[in-house]
Amino acid sequence: RTLFATHYHELTELADSLPGVSNLSVAVKEWGDQIIFLRKIVEGGADKSYGIQVARLAGLPVSVIKRAGEILTQYETNQLDSSGHPKLKAKDAEGQADPQADLFTANTSEVEQDLSKIEIEDLTPLEALNLLAELKKKL
Numbered sequence: 546r547t548l549f550a551t552h553y554h555e556l557t558e559l560a561d562s563l564p565g566v567s568n569l570s571v572a573v574k575e576w577g578d579q580i581i582f583l584r585k586i587v588e589g590g591a592d593k594s595y596g597i598q599v600a601r602l603a604g605l606p607v608s609v610i611k612r613a614g615e616i617l618t619q620y621e622t623n624q625l626d627s628s629g630h631p632k633l634k635a636k637d638a639e640g641q642a643d644p645q646a647d648l649f650t651a652n653t654s655e656v657e658q659d660l661s662k663i664e665i666e667d668l669t670p671l672e673a674l675n676l677l678a679e680l681k682k683k684l
Contacts, residue, residue: 554590556568557590567588568588568589568590569586569587569588569589570586570587570589570590570591571583571584571585571586571587571591572585572586572587573591573595578598579598579601580595580598580599580602594617596613597610597613597614597617600613655683656680656683656684659680659683660680663676
C-alpha cells in the first residue's frame with residue numbers, strides 16, 4: 546500500500562519509528578529559482594519545500610506566487626509574533642490591501658483577449674511576426 550502526501554511532516558517521522566514505513570521523495574535539481582525534476586526516487590524527504598516553483602510550473606497567477614514568496618521569506622527568517630504565527634504584511638507585493646489573491650477570478654488581459662481571436666492557420670509567417678510585435682508592445 547502507498548500513501549502519497551506533500552508537506553505532511555508528521556508522516557516523514559513515521560519512517561523512523563514504524564517498521565515497513567519508508568519515506569521517499571523525487572530528486573530535483575535547482576537552477577536559479579527553477580527546479581528540474583530528475584525523475585528519480587530517492588530515500589528520505591526533500592530538504593526543502595518546492596511549492597513555489599511547482600506553483601509557477603502549474604501556471605498559478607504571478608500575484609499568488611509573489612505572495613507565497615513573501616510568506617516563505619517571513620517563515621524562513623523566523624519573523625513570528627508573540628504567539629508563534631508569522632507576522633504577515635498588511636499589503637501584498639502590488640500594495641493591495643487584501644493580501645489573499647483570488648485564484649478563480651478570470652482576469653483576462655488585453656493580449657490574452659487578442660490572442661483568443663486569432664486564427665493562426667490563416668496567418669502568413671510575416672503577418673504572424675507583425676502580430677507578435679504588436680502584442681509584445683501591449684505588455
